[in-house]
Amino acid sequence: MDGSWRTGDKPMRVFIVHAHHEPTSFNAAMTGEAVKTLRSAGHEVVVSDLYAMGFDPVSDRRNFTTVVDPNRLKQQDEEAYASKHSGYSAELQAEIDKLAWCDVLIFQFPIWWLGLPAILKGWVDRVFTVGHAYGGGRWFDGGVLAGKRAMCALTVGGLDPVYSEEGVYGPIEAILYPVHRGIFAFTGFAVIAPFVVYGPNRIDDAVRADYLDQYRKRLLTLPSAPTIPGPVMADYDGFVRKKPQQNAAALNK
Amino acid sequence: MDGSWRTGDKPMRVFIVHAHHEPTSFNAAMTGEAVKTLRSAGHEVVVSDLYAMGFDPVSDRRNFTTVVDPNRLKQQDEEAYASKHSGYSAELQAEIDKLAWCDVLIFQFPIWWLGLPAILKGWVDRVFTVGHAYGGGRWFDGGVLAGKRAMCALTVGGLDPVYSEEGVYGPIEAILYPVHRGIFAFTGFAVIAPFVVYGPNRIDDAVRADYLDQYRKRLLTLPSAPTIPGPVMADYDGFVRKKPQQNAAALNK
Numbered sequence: 379m380d381g382s383w384r385t386g387d388k389p390m391r392v393f394i395v396h397a398h399h400e401p402t403s404f405n406a407a408m409t410g411e412a413v414k415t416l417r418s419a420g421h422e423v424v425v426s427d428l429y430a431m432g433f434d435p436v437s438d439r440r441n442f443t444t445v446v447d448p449n450r451l452k453q454q455d456e457e458a459y460a461s462k463h464s465g466y467s468a469e470l471q472a473e474i475d476k477l478a479w480c481d482v483l484i485f486q487f488p489i490w491w492l493g494l495p496a497i498l499k500g501w502v503d504r505v506f507t508v509g510h511a512y513g514g515g516r517w518f519d520g521g522v523l524a525g526k527r528a529m530c531a532l533t534v535g536g537l538d539p540v541y542s543e544e545g546v547y548g549p550i551e552a553i554l555y556p557v558h559r560g561i562f563a564f565t566g567f568a569v570i571a572p573f574v575v576y577g578p579n580r581i582d583d584a585v586r587a588d589y590l591d592q593y594r595k596r597l598l599t600l601p602s603a604p605t606i607p608g609p610v611m612a613d614y615d616g617f618v619r620k621k622p623q624q625n626a627a628a629l630n631k
Numbered sequence: 632m633d634g635s636w637r638t639g640d641k642p643m644r645v646f647i648v649h650a651h652h653e654p655t656s657f658n659a660a661m662t663g664e665a666v667k668t669l670r671s672a673g674h675e676v677v678v679s680d681l682y683a684m685g686f687d688p689v690s691d692r693r694n695f696t697t698v699v700d701p702n703r704l705k706q707q708d709e710e711a712y713a714s715k716h717s718g719y720s721a722e723l724q725a726e727i728d729k730l731a732w733c734d735v736l737i738f739q740f741p742i743w744w745l746g747l748p749a750i751l752k753g754w755v756d757r758v759f760t761v762g763h764a765y766g767g768g769r770w771f772d773g774g775v776l777a778g779k780r781a782m783c784a785l786t787v788g789g790l791d792p793v794y795s796e797e798g799v800y801g802p803i804e805a806i807l808y809p810v811h812r813g814i815f816a817f818t819g820f821a822v823i824a825p826f827v828v829y830g831p832n833r834i835d836d837a838v839r840a841d842y843l844d845q846y847r848k849r850l851l852t853l854p855s856a857p858t859i860p861g862p863v864m865a866d867y868d869g870f871v872r873k874k875p876q877q878n879a880a881a882l883n884k
Binding site for chain 2: 399400402429434435436437438439450451452453490491492493494495496497499500502503506517518536539540542544545546547548552553555556557559560561564609614617618619
């Protein structure tokens with residue numbers, strides 16, 4: 379996946395998980411542009427439009443057709459078993475298959491309360507399983523999904539300065555940190571810098587058109603777009619960075 | 632709400648939003664201890680056990696009994712209208728009422744993917760509305776819910792060092808930042824330092840008992856427990872901190 383895609387290369391397989399309830403939203407425009415742009419360039423695109431699908435984001439026994447312990451729900455044990463015995467509900471298995479299929483995963487969403495809309499968070503809670511996304515000592519650069527890339531494409535309500543060091547919400551990197559580190563990097567994805575649209579309801583048509591133009595360019599350079607560095611497990615002793623003095627201090631605090 | 636609670640003071644009204652699917656989990660033990668401890672001390676406690684309630688975390692038109700624009704769902708417009716015209720579904724209005732009632736809000740949850748479980752994130756997406764939680768230029772220290780306190784009480788899978796500056800997940804403060812800043816502080820809550828239980832499945836009964844003992848102490852000092860500073864709007868020019876040079880730079884970048 380390194381370097382820009384060139385005509386004649388194998389098509390990229392792009393999986394867009396779209397989480398907005400309004401078909402005329404700017405999020406919908408972005409996903410529409412992505413599908414058109416990528417397919418025109420010879421790539422393959424699959425979209426999970428979570429609201430349109432009526433996706434259920436609540437994670438519990440409904441995820442499984444198998445049962446390890448009927449008396450106590452230990453999610454990771456149930457997932458490890460279900461991953462080995464085709465034990466997922468049909469709608470989850472379909473999402474798990476799309477995740478395995480893709481080269482690039484895109485989360486398309488509006489920031490709600492500085493986080494993912496619940497329908498998208500729950501898609502992660504349910505679809506990223508022991509066996510198909512992590513487990514067996516495989517994480518970060520050695521993760522189950524290593525070799526793939528992932529990106530957040532999002533809208534935020536306010537304009538740019540509000541999401542700066544001096545803004546009330548702080549930098550967008552701090553807001554997206556749990557998604558980048560905890561979801562993408564942890565499972566092995568290279569984390570592409572987010573594509574952020576600031577205040578789509580506060581800008582005019584020309585600025586919106588410019589955002590879509592920039593987004594098209596980003597989409598065609600997904601294999602080479604800059605990434606956010608994540609933990610490299612060779613630097614770590616277990617889950618803690620190998621710096622003997624600091625490490626010992628942390629363990630004994 | 633400043634200072635410790637003393638016998639004879641008005642009882643605290645504590646609202647626990649509980650988000651775990653397993654009744655024998657450590658999260659359930661913590662909520663059980665909280666109810667017992669607080670009621671024994673004369674306080675009032677209400678629990679929303681989201682899994683037990685079958686709470687639906689998906690936010691869209693299902694939130695409302697009123698409609699402003701049937702052709703395009705603009706969530707904030709619908710909320711502003713619904714807040715003025717009793718336009719929420721019954722199960723949402725019940726939660727909105729509990730939020731208004733409480734002095735202290737506690738989120739009790741396991742970290743999933745470095746974030747809130749979707750059922751809890753969606754509770755926020757749906758219950759924190761324009762009119763009842765923000766809007767009309769009221770936010771942060773001047774927020775609609777100013778005067779109340781809020782706290783995350785949570786379990787994380789790993790032990791303490793993993794959530795340090797040297798750990799793969801980084802500090803718990805960075806992980807909880809979007810919740811503290813974007814949900815609690817934004818709406819006016821004073822943000823109590825989180826109560827974090829590290830690796831409840833990796834520790835023995837004595838350590839678990841010690842955690843519960845510490846938690847009881849925290850519960851009885853909720854009015855005086857240390858808080859995490861948030862933005863003070865008098866320091867801001869709109870949503871950007873008043874530092875003329877830096878502010879101008881940010882606006883013109």
